[in-house]
Amino acid sequence: MKVALVQLTTGRDPARSVDVALEQIRLAAATGAQLISTPETTHMMEMDRKLVLSKAYAEENDPGLKAFQMIAKELQVWLHIGSLIIKVADDKLANRSFLIGDDGSIKARYDKLHLFDVDLGSGEIYRESALYRAGKDAIVAETPWGEMGLSICYDLRFPELYRHYGEAGATLIMVPAAFTVPTGKAHWHTLLKARAIETGAYILAAAQTGLHETGRETFGHSLVIDPWGQIIADAGAEAGYITADLSLEKVAETRKKMPSLQHSRPFDMTVLQN
Known part of the structure; x- marks a missing residue:
């Protein structure tokens, strides 16, 4: 399969x-990409609380x-929107990914x-919980290319989530992000x-990249990484898109060579004190 990552x-x-x-997305689809993914906060990078609440919509009205649903149907591609800022209450938002067939x-x-x-100690302070409602469910979605595990940005630092996706048989795992530069x-x-290994x-x-209108700067480097941990596409720091051809047989081959997902064992934690 051919995939494309849009960097914004x-x-x-x-x-x-x-x-x-x-x-x-149109440019990426013209290359033959069957699955196209966009970054976290695809349609708005807004730091002001009042403004983001005033600009956000409930899902059914966004x-x-x-x-994005219309263009997926028009181009006949699967579209993974890394996240949109969705209003779920008068004063609360959700940072929500969408997989569109x-x-x-x-x-x-x-x-x-x-x-x-x-x-972060450099004057950058983030308090997402003041405005966003955390999700409750890990999601594995069925696609024509196998199971897909969904995550967003900061989730990347919690390996147990990805372990569960691997054990659930996910062949593709999405990590749209807006990582800070540091x-x-x-x-x-x-x-x-x-996470791939x-x-x-x-x-x-x-990934998001560059200097945004809010003054925030993001790192870029959208990546496609194979099951052995090799980077097969890196977008660098420029906005645009990258493509990669995936061999899904490589997932099964890698898991056969390195069957650690099958070798998990329960254990008790003991903390020794002197």
């Missing part, structure tokens, strides 16, 4: 950001989501499980390679 520098205007994403229907939804509440430089490639699955990680 999403702005504050949802309508304009959706138009940019649609243009890249014009961006409707546009080539008929335009929504095949799966996933709300980000782990919220990014950190002080954490991206330090950890992005390493963590994604580790641990699960024996393909990792598809579409």
Whole structure:
């Protein structure tokens, strides 16, 4: 199968950001990509609480989501929208991924499980829990190419989630993100390679990149990583898209050579004190 990852520098205007994403999706589909993925917060990068609440829609009313469903059906591609900011209450949002089939229907939804509440020590402070409602469910979705595990950005730092996806038989695992530059430089490639090695699955990680209108800067480097942990496509720091050809037989081959998913054993934790 052929996949494409769209790398964006999403702005504050949802309508304009959706138009940019649609243009890249069309270009990617023209290469023959059957599955196209976009980054976290595909249609809006907004840091102001009041503004993001005023711009967000409930899922059933979101014009961006409707546009993505229409283009998936028009181009007859599967579309993984890394996430949209969806209003779930008057003062709460969900950071929600959508898997859209080539008929335009929504095949799966996933709300980000782990919220990014950190002080990076460089003046960058994030409190996602103040505005977002955490998800409750890990999601494995059926696709024409096998099972797909869904995750978003900060989830990457919780390997138990990916272990469960590997044990559930996922051949593709999605990690759309908007990683900061400091954490991206330090950890992005390493963590994604580790998740591929641990699960024996393909990792598809579409990313935000560059300097956004809010002043936030994201790391880019959308990656496709094979089940052995080898990077087979890296988008670098520029907006655009990358493609990669995947051999799904490699998942089974890798898991046969390195059957660690079959070797998990229960254990008791003992902490010794002197």
